[in-house]
Amino acid sequence: GAVVSQHPSRVICKSGTSVKIECRSLDFQATTMFWYRQFPKQSLMLMATSNEGSKATYEQGVEKDKFLINHASLTLSTLTVTSAHPEDSSFYICSASAVRYSNQPQHFGDGTRLSIL
Amino acid sequence: GENVEQHPSTLSVQEGDSAVIKCTYSDSASNYFPWYKQELGKRPQLIIDIRSNVGEKKDQRIAVTLNKTAKHFSLHITETQPEDSAVYFCASRPNQAGTALIFGKGTTLSVSS
Numbered sequence: 719g720a721v722v723s724q725h726p727s728r729v730i731c732k733s734g735t736s737v738k739i740e741c742r743s744l745d746f747q748a749t750t751m752f753w754y755r756q757f758p759k760q761s762l763m764l765m766a767t768s769n770e771g772s773k774a775t776y777e778q779g780v781e782k783d784k785f786l787i788n789h790a791s792l793t794l795s796t797l798t799v800t801s802a803h804p805e806d807s808s809f810y811i812c813s814a815s816a817v818r819y820s821n822q823p824q825h826f827g828d829g830t831r832l833s834i835l
Numbered sequence: 836g837e838n839v840e841q842h843p844s845t846l847s848v849q850e851g852d853s854a855v856i857k858c859t860y861s862d863s864a865s866n867y868f869p870w871y872k873q874e875l876g877k878r879p880q881l882i883i884d885i886r887s888n889v890g891e892k893k894d895q896r897i898a899v900t901l902n903k904t905a906k907h908f909s910l911h912i913t914e915t916q917p918e919d920s921a922v923y924f925c926a927s928r929p930n931q932a933g934t935a936l937i938f939g940k941g942t943t944l945s946v947s948s
Contacts, residue, residue, distance in 0.1 A: 750933040761924060761940045762879065767933065811878060813936075823869060824936050826878040 720746050722814050724827025732835055733804060739797045739830045741812030747792035748814035752824065753785075756809040768795040802834045837862040841925050841939025848915050850948045858925035858939050859907040865927040868901060868908045869936065873922045882923075883910070915946045 721744040729737050741751055749770045754762040766787055767775045774787035784806075786798040795814075799806055811829040838861040848854050860868075866887035871879035885892045885899045885908065892899050896915075901908040912919055922943050926936040 752935040762938045764935050764937065767935055769933065809876075815933075823881050823884060828878050831876070 720814075720816060720823075720825040722812065722825045722827040724812055724830060726830060727828055728831045728833075730833045730835065731802065734801055735834070737799045737802055737832060739799075739810055739812070739832075741795045741797070741814070741827050743793045743814045743816075743825075746814075746816040748795075748816060749792060751789060751795040751812055751814040753787065753795075753797050754811045754813070756811060756829075762811065765797075770795075799832065802832070804834045807832055807834045837865060837927055837929070837937040839925060839927050839937050839939040841942060843942060844940065845943045845945070847945045847947065850915060850917060850946055852915055854910075854912045854915050854919070854944055854946075856910045856923055856925070856942045856944075857907060858909070858927075859905075860927040860937075861906065862927070862929060863906065864929040864931070867928045868899070869926050870897075870899060870910045871924045871926065871938075873924060873941075879924060912944075915944075917946050917948050920944055920946045 723742045725740045751768040753765045755765050756762050764777050765780045768787045768789040770789045770792050776782045789795040809829050809831050813824040813826045815824050841858045869884035870882050872882045873879045883897050883899050885901050896913045898911040922941045924941045925939040928936045
């Protein structure tokens with residue numbers, strides 16, 4: 719089945735640090751990947767839609783200069799949290815859909831737990 | 836944009852009882868409705884999904900029903916077991932390539948033995 723790999727699984731760093739999270743589709747090509755953020759005991763909130771070879775589309779209220787998204791290939795999207803602060807601490811999770819199947823399930827990565835001290 | 840409402844937020848049942856979680860959606864163009872189970876600290880796991888050309892789908896103890904006219908869909912778990920305890924999310928998505936799932940707020944299901 720479709721596999722999405724997300725790395726790293728956990729990051730603990732000081733305030734002001736920039737953190738990069740990678741999301742890879744291992745056995746399928748994904749023109750579109752999605753980035754979600756989940757605070758404790760809350761739902762998954764869509765942050766942005768990452769399109770291969772073009773600019774990401776951000777949801778209302780998500781700062782594009784704060785959360786930089788790059789989708790340079792059909793198998794890799796990265797999210798960089800720039801100058802992270804404690805309020806950015808959260809569970810970040812990516813997902814992807816296969817190119818060939820526009821109406822198929824989204825496959826999720828294992829998520830990245832980001833803790834900013 | 837799409838809005839998904841999910842109820843109840845918490846649900847406690849005895850082992851062996853049935854559990855029902857309900858969701859409503861706002862976008863009539865939505866035609867894909869998955870349900871995810873998420874255990875603490877882990878990614879959501881797809882447990883069942885339904886498309887708008889189907890009214891009901893069943894997989895062993897889990898079933899999902901869809902009423903497109905009323906724009907609501909429900910998850911039914913029968914013969915619940917303690918290992919069913921988790922947070923369950925419904926989601927919806929329009930039939931449009933490159934569109935993200937929009938999630939409900941989740942239901943914390945507790946099954947006591």
